[in-house]
Amino acid sequence: MLFVGSVNTACGQVVTKPQKANETVKLKFKKKESAPIVKAKLHSPSKAAIYEALVPGLGHIYNKKIWHLPIVYAVFGSAIYLVKDNSQKYHKYRDAYADFSVYMNYLNQDPQYPMPLPEPTAQSFRKIRDFDFASFSENQLKSFKQALQNNKNAFRRYRDLSYIYLAVSYVLNIVWATTDAHFFDYDISDDLSFHIRPKVLPVNNEMQGMGVNFVVNF
Numbered sequence: 001m002l003f004v005g006s007v008n009t010a011c012g013q014v015v016t017k018p019q020k021a022n023e024t025v026k027l028k029f030k031k032k033e034s035a036p037i038v039k040a041k042l043h044s045p046s047k048a049a050i051y052e053a054l055v056p057g058l059g060h061i062y063n064k065k066i067w068h069l070p071i072v073y074a075v076f077g078s079a080i081y082l083v084k085d086n087s088q089k090y091h092k093y094r095d096a097y098a099d100f101s102v103y104m105n106y107l108n109q110d111p112q113y114p115m116p117l118p119e120p121t122a123q124s125f126r127k128i129r130d131f132d133f134a135s136f137s138e139n140q141l142k143s144f145k146q147a148l149q150n151n152k153n154a155f156r157r158y159r160d161l162s163y164i165y166l167a168v169s170y171v172l173n174i175v176w177a178t179t180d181a182h183f184f185d186y187d188i189s190d191d192l193s194f195h196i197r198p199k200v201l202p203v204n205n206e207m208q209g210m211g212v213n214f215v216v217n218f
Helices: 045-054 058-062 066-107 138-182
Strands: 006-008 013-015 193-202 208-217
Touching (some): 045 058, 058 066
16 A cells, blocks of 8 residues: 655755555655844944044934034134134234334344344234334333233143134043934933832752742833
8 A cells, every 4th residue: 555645844845655565655855044143233432433523513413313403502612712812812912912012122222233224024912902102111111021921821821722612622522422323222211210110039959939030120
């Protein structure tokens, strides 16, 4: 008597053909094709850092945090303004101090000198105070010169601090964008709740016990 049958297994379908007496039955298994593994594309903190280093604000756009841009450009705008303003004032007092030093040599020259010094044409200090310096005493001239020097040194210090402020803002902005990118794929749930649920606890092979399960969602 001949039998035709089919057997289903986890590996696939098994098919048997009509067999003759004393003939070995050969089983053929069909392998299931595994589904392709699709890897989720994660947000890259390194890309956010590179974008932010190239163009301030671009890393925040990559992080989809457009509302960060006003903060970024307000910080950079103030830093650039301070650098420009303090640099201009430093150059103003630097040139005024240099010109007044030459002008003092002109005022203090010996009248008996056979070749008197001509009056200097560069008098940028008059943009600060346009006085009749020829009528000033020696102490008054020195006091005005010292004031110019003090302002020159002060605005040079302010300019240097402004550059430091700009550099620190640039670095911290990159750190901000990079840190924000690390939390881009972090699952933050709005469900902040606390639940108490009963739970069956295994004591041994033959007995079970009751317990309490505390569940906190955050």
